[in-house]
Amino acid sequence: MSNSISEPTLSPARSRKTSVTEIALRYGLLIVLFALIAVSQALYPRFLDVQNIKNILSQNAPLGIVAVGMTLVMITRGFDLSVGATYAAGATVFASLAVAGWPLWAAASVTLLVGLIAGLINGTVITRINVNPFVATLGTTSVFSGLALLYSNSSPFVVSDKSFSFIGRGSVLGLPVSIWILGAVLIVGEFVLRKTVYGRSLYAIGGNDEASRLAGLPTSLLRTSTYVICGVCASLGGMIIASRLSIGQADIGSSMALDSIAVVVIGGTSLMGGEGSVWRSAIGLLIVAVLTNLLDSLAVDSNYQLVIKGTIVVAAVALDAFARSRG
Template sequence: MEKLKALALKFKSLIGLFFLCIVISIITPRFLNINNLLNVLTQVSVNAVIAIGMSFVILTGGIDLSVGSILAVTGALAASLISKQNSLFLAILLSLIVGALIGAFNGLLVSKGKIQPFIVTLAGMTIFRGVTYVYTNGTPISGLSKDFTFIGNARVLGIPFPVIITFIVFLIAWYLINETRFGRYVYALGGNEDSARLSGINTDSIKTMVYVISGITAAIGGIIVTSRIGSASPNAGSGYELDAIAAVVLGGTSLAGGEGSIAGTIIGAMIIGVLNNGLNLMNVSPFYQSIVKGLVILLAVLIDKKNKK
């Protein structure tokens, strides 16, 4: 019985996703339609990619509230370069570089400046949203090439391309966190920063790097969103930071750091995506959807705290 209980606790997020799918499929059989399931995966892809980067930050005991604004500014940059230069490679490369630089900016303020991550990234959220408005002059950037819109709308062997991108990002992140020294240091830092420092780990470097990773994944999200919509809006990514944090928490990662997994984060993103899709199929008002999603997240945190006790 104890082994069964331990197994259930270990896979609680997956079990929760499974039962959620069963309940929604009973209430609305349209949920199991193959096109709808592919639509869910496509909608989940952006949040999943951003949440993967957020996982690295939260595993160290930090937080990144600026990912939505990074998504907006990098998406606007990509759209601008495509509309003016029509260079897909340049647009993607520079967007990823800018995402990494913004992440490094946040990380250095946290690690070297010794400022709380909440304050740094809250300020970053405001600053880079403002930069986006200035860069776009408050208007969407359109006129994007078919090569670029392919990223967010194409299917390869019936699988939406954003889903393939998410899977690639997941594999890279899984390898980093599970098979490298860097990954072990991330867990060590989140578990006990003082012990990690005394054991010879360059904690400042690790802190900076996790924010760089978060910036890169936010930029990937920006490219996907801009490509899917076919234009870059200065309002893009608003609220995405909350969905990313929710996915990480629902996936079983502790906000205190040192405990969690990338696979769990993907499951957490799926829970949010399935819940949103199910509520839409049931014609639930968007106002009530926010309440339901908030209650689910709160319940997940309470259950996690009770299990730890």
């Protein structure tokens, strides 16, 4: 008689059930997106018109760009609540320099530098002083907002130069410039995460910060870099919205932080770090954008829209917890 113990095997029915669950978890986002598109087209026959699709992508380009930076931060188990303030500061600085007669390339460079400095402050406070990311960025939100209001004297900067609107309302080869910028940021972000040592290091830090440090990774520097990238993305998003509206003011973007976190979470980036991708955040962006467009086309009250979006975020977090419990 053999004393060996055979490994337990799954029954065919159990195996099929497991595979179906895995498929649903892996491709659930795409299923939800396609279902939303189908419902939107059925309720709003002009939904799939080329111009409507362009409008949806262009309107949500700033949010998508900010979400790319937020994805990198959250993969390292971080959080950045100050992106809304940085976004508003970027819009304000960009418009103010245009009003002052600066060349657009110079105004854009300074605006991106503002985002870089904001991200560097966040990263330094979090990694060097060891302040909790939530508390740190909640505090810098007030700081950045206050500085933007002081800089603008609480007044908007209105730009009359028509060339200023090129980034926000101009087109190249039939596509809005903002969509080209969004596409470039998404492609670069996904490439960096998937194909570079830097990207793999971010996943390692999010998975186990202490083990990554012991393995020789400069964890503080890498985590700080994600806040810098997030700050630059936020200021770039602010530039686009200022260009579209031909106005820059310090009180816009109040919901940008929660909206960008919602996009990233819906996209499947884990709040516990170490998991996520830019392409999945892009799908999360499309889900939010399509849902918003559908609700707007149906004239759904904005208060109900908040309830619906909040419910989706909670469901996404619950799904993440469920997937982890099976891991």
